[in-house]
Amino acid sequence: xxxxxxxxxxxxxxxxxxxxxxxxxxxxxxxxxxxxxxxxxxxxxxxxxxxxxxxxxxxxxxxxxxxxxxxxxxxxxxxxxxxxxxxxxxxxxxxxxxxxxxxxxxxxxxxxxxxxxxxxxxxxxxxxxxxxxxxxxxxxxxxxxxxxxxxxxxxxxxxxxxxxxxxxxxxxxxxxxxxxxxxxxxxxxxxxxxxxxxxxxxxxxxxxxxxxxxxxxxxxxxxxxxxxxxxxxxxxxxxxxxxxxx
Amino acid sequence: xxxxxxxxxxxxxxxxxxxxxxxxxxxxxxxxxxxxxxxxxxxxxxxxxxxxxxxxxxxxxxxxxxxxxxxxxxxxxxxxxxxxxxxxxxxxxxxxxxxxxxxxxxxxxxxxxxxxxxxxxxxxxxxxxxxxxxxxxxxxxxxxxxxxxxxxxxxxxxxxxxxxxxxxxxxxxxxxxxxxxxxxxxxxxxxxxxxxxxxxxxxxxxxxxxxxxxxxxx
Numbered sequence: 001x002x003x004x005x006x007x008x009x010x011x012x013x014x015x016x017x018x019x020x021x022x023x024x025x026x027x028x029x030x031x032x033x034x035x036x037x038x039x040x041x042x043x044x045x046x047x048x049x050x051x052x053x054x055x056x057x058x059x060x061x062x063x064x065x066x067x068x069x070x071x072x073x074x075x076x077x078x079x080x081x082x083x084x085x086x087x088x089x090x091x092x093x094x095x096x097x098x099x100x101x102x103x104x105x106x107x108x109x110x111x112x113x114x115x116x117x118x119x120x121x122x123x124x125x126x127x128x129x130x131x132x133x134x135x136x137x138x139x140x141x142x143x144x145x146x147x148x149x150x151x152x153x154x155x156x157x158x159x160x161x162x163x164x165x166x167x168x169x170x171x172x173x174x175x176x177x178x179x180x181x182x183x184x185x186x187x188x189x190x191x192x193x194x195x196x197x198x199x200x201x202x203x204x205x206x207x208x209x210x211x212x213x214x215x216x217x218x219x220x221x222x223x224x225x226x227x228x229x230x231x232x233x234x235x236x237x238x239x240x241x242x243x244x245x246x
Numbered sequence: 247x248x249x250x251x252x253x254x255x256x257x258x259x260x261x262x263x264x265x266x267x268x269x270x271x272x273x274x275x276x277x278x279x280x281x282x283x284x285x286x287x288x289x290x291x292x293x294x295x296x297x298x299x300x301x302x303x304x305x306x307x308x309x310x311x312x313x314x315x316x317x318x319x320x321x322x323x324x325x326x327x328x329x330x331x332x333x334x335x336x337x338x339x340x341x342x343x344x345x346x347x348x349x350x351x352x353x354x355x356x357x358x359x360x361x362x363x364x365x366x367x368x369x370x371x372x373x374x375x376x377x378x379x380x381x382x383x384x385x386x387x388x389x390x391x392x393x394x395x396x397x398x399x400x401x402x403x404x405x406x407x408x409x410x411x412x413x414x415x416x417x418x419x420x421x422x423x424x425x426x427x428x429x430x431x432x433x434x435x436x437x438x439x440x441x442x443x444x445x446x447x448x449x450x451x452x453x454x455x456x457x458x459x460x461x462x463x464x
Binding site for chain 2: 028205206207208209211212213216217220
């Protein structure tokens with residue numbers, strides 16, 4: 001999903017650049033927890049008031065093939081950005097595959113609504129500029145929850161801004177370009193939120209502290225996407241084994 | 247293009263499901279590795295067979311699953327592991343209330359996930375000894391949501407007298423060596439709650455019970 005986050009870019013860049021050097025990933029580190037929890041609460045309120053009802057409405061008036069088509073279409077628009085990031089990470093094979101996907105799905109797949117590329121063996125990948133910066137050795141910086149956008153980090157927020165700016169749809173000028181961008185943004189948001197309905201329900205309904213669950217999952221997931229697999233051991237060290245023995 | 251949110255959705259469900267199966271592991275003969283692998287495969291697939299039993303309606307399936315878990319699971323050990331050292335500060339009455347709340351919460355969480363895992367099968371892929379009585383057993387489970395395999399790792403402990411095995415924790419591998427251990431995850435969740443509520447155990451128990459009631463009513 002493409003979002004315009006230029007307002008965050010400068011601040012995020014300065015923080016990200018100051019957070020260089022990769023190392024152990026600690027999913028419990030949260031120096032801005034008070035701020036993050038406030039933003040989490042704000043996002044939860046916004047979601048429950050607007051985004052979730054809209055996503056449920058979207059699901060109610062569409063069927064799965066239509067939603068898959070929308071998801072494919074939105075995803076296809078992001079392929080040039082994925083392609084560029086794969087090249088920046090020297091993933092030439094992946095870049096060639098993404099290029100092939102874009103060409104096939106944009107033509108045979110009717111502007112990306114269908115996904116014949118996958119059945120041809122051209123698998124989708126998910127690369128963004130935050131991952132590229134991570135590939136180059138830049139640490140993510142502290143965990144950050146941004147309004148509307150949600151879980152992120154200075155590096156990833158900056159990366160998101162770069163991706164949005166680099167997307168041809170953002171920069172291209174044509175008749176009705178603004179309306180098109182807004183429409184695509186709404187579709188992308190609806191599609192993403194609809195796809196996450198069960199996940200969010202699961203977390204809200206089964207976790208005492210959904211904030212902590214989301215933080216741990218996000219931090220680890222992003223680290224894994226970047227390729228950093230060195231995690232701070234988070235075993236339950238405080239409980240001696242003899243208490244659990246039998 | 248696949249939607250990444252679907253994959254994430256499965257991850258949480260798989261974690262909960264794996265926990266359900268971990269909790270349901272019961273008695274078996276001694277010796278680690280090959281036997282612990284067989285043990286995991288048999289017990290996990292029995293749980294899945296219960297979930298996949300078309301002859302049962304939802305209520306009967308949930309009841310049978312719950313009965314299986316209550317027969318074989320050491321919920322008290324799991325509950326102690328999840329809460330950590332805070333259990334030592336609790337009164338006997340609080341401890342009993344916590345055990346009861348945790349067991350009902352765990353069963354409700356797992357029952358909530360039942361429908362997401364029909365038609366799946368666990369395949370054990372190997373194991374690694376951590377000590378002479380403790381090993382990690384690797385397995386794969388097919389996601390009915392995505393159609394893709396997900397790696398599940400089981401922390402299996404043999405009893406001191408060698409009479410049975412117990413799965414103490416279970417992890418979902420979400421890529422590379424990135425493993426989410428269920429008890430660790432719940433431990434972090436509970437600790438965060440206590441930290442934000444002045445270590446109020448009674449509030450923790452109340453919230454667990456409230457969440458269980460909400461899940462049952464849903």
